[in-house]
Amino acid sequence: MxxxxxxxxxxxxxxxxxxxxxxxxxxxxxxxxxxxxxxxxxxxxxxxxxxxxxxxxxxxxxxxxxxxxxxxxxxxxxxxxxxxxxxxxxxxxxxxxxxRPRDVVAASDNMFQINFTNDWMTIRDQLKIEERARLVYFKAHYQKNGQIDDLYYYVVSVSGKNSVYYDINFSADTNRYTIRAEKIGVEGLEYVEFVEASRFFEVLDEVQVRNLSLEQPFVGYTLRFDGERIKDTDEYQQKYVILGKEIKTITRDQLPTEGYPINLCGKEKPYELPTGSGVSNRCEANADFFFDD
Structure with missing residues (x-):
């Protein structure tokens, strides 16, 4: 310009x-x-x-x-x-x-093999996203062998008037991320309480997604993260705490008062509803894995 x-x-x-x-x-x-x-x-x-x-x-x-x-x-x-x-x-x-949409090549199309931190740093460097950008939402659908069906997440930079919203979509067909950016001005400041994207990806890489599992295997999984710190954890049923590479089951008296929950949902093959009104792909079981800054 x-x-x-x-x-x-x-x-x-x-x-x-x-x-x-x-x-x-x-x-x-x-x-x-x-x-x-x-x-x-x-x-x-x-x-x-x-x-x-x-x-x-x-x-x-x-x-x-x-x-x-x-x-x-x-x-x-x-x-x-x-x-x-x-x-x-x-x-x-x-x-x-x-x-304008920009593409970045991914390291892998498998949730169990992908290095999230490296991919994030590549995206961040190529688009010049600030280091402390916040993760607003993350969602991945993948098969039991780790093959990604769908993956997308939203990141917001919170650097004052230059705050930018990034929509990042992974395509298993091209093995690329497509990133769309939109300037949102000072509105980005409302996201300062969300977790830093680099911290979330660091947690995923350290604990390894394959280790985030349920009590029984399923055909497919959905891993979801909402970005915000939860200050009331009583509503969550099956809970675990991520401590570095370890995952610990926690009882009610050990429940952390707050933290960031990663939700894992197990799904079977989609089936036709008895009423004929559509196809069900509901969660058969789920668990929440808490981590902190």
Whole structure:
């Protein structure tokens, strides 16, 4: 965008010089008046973050030049064109370029073999995501051998006005992550209480997904993480605590008062509902695995 800005500035200067040289008559202080009309045509008023061409509207309603009429009008119209470029066209182009989907190759398509931290660091480095970005949601559907059917997660950077929401989808067909980014401004600050993405992936790599298991095997599994710290763990039924590479069963009196729960759901093959209203792929059993910062 810097090169585009430089080119536009050069074109603007050339156009201003051409318009000024084609003035109809000699006039005292015409140069200042010329620049004033240009500034007026490009003046923007921002109401609710939406820029309005207030200067150009004032020019149309109030200003009636009596000398060098064409020159002053052209200057004002050129200012209005600059308003359109700077406040409407360039931001739209910049947004489209920023939000365009980008692909990153994954290390594996198997939940038991994938190195989540390495993949995350590759994504983070290529898209220049801040190191302390927060994980808002994670969900993976995979078979009993670890083969991924579907995997996606959402990450938010929380660096003030530059907060960005990242939608990251893994495709088993291409073995790639597709990332879409969207600027959300200061709204990202509401996610500061969510776990750091790097911490979550560190936990998965250390404990190994294959070790997050249920009491009996199932055809498929769904692993879900909601990102937020839970401060009331009484509602959870079957609970475990992740301590590094270890997974410990906990009794009610050992239940942590708070933590981040990873939910594992076991599923059998989908079957037709007796009513014929659809197909069921419900959880047959589930468990929650808690970890902390």
């Amino acid at each position: 810097l090169i585009v800005s430089i080119l536009l500035t050069i074109i603007l200067i050339v156009l201003l010089v051409i318009i000024y040289k084609k003035r109809e008559e000699t006039e005292s202080n015409l140069g200042w008046k010329f620049i004033g009309y240009f500034w007026l045509g490009g003046f923007a008023f921002k109401g609710d973050e939406t820029p309005l061409p207030l200067g150009f509207l004032l020019f149309l309603l109030i200003f009636r030049p009596k000398t060098n009429v064409k020159t002053k009008k052209r200057s004002a119209y050129l200012g209005f064109i600059c308003f359109l470029i700077l406040h409407l066209i360039l931001p739209a182009v910049e947004r489209d370029l920023f939000e």
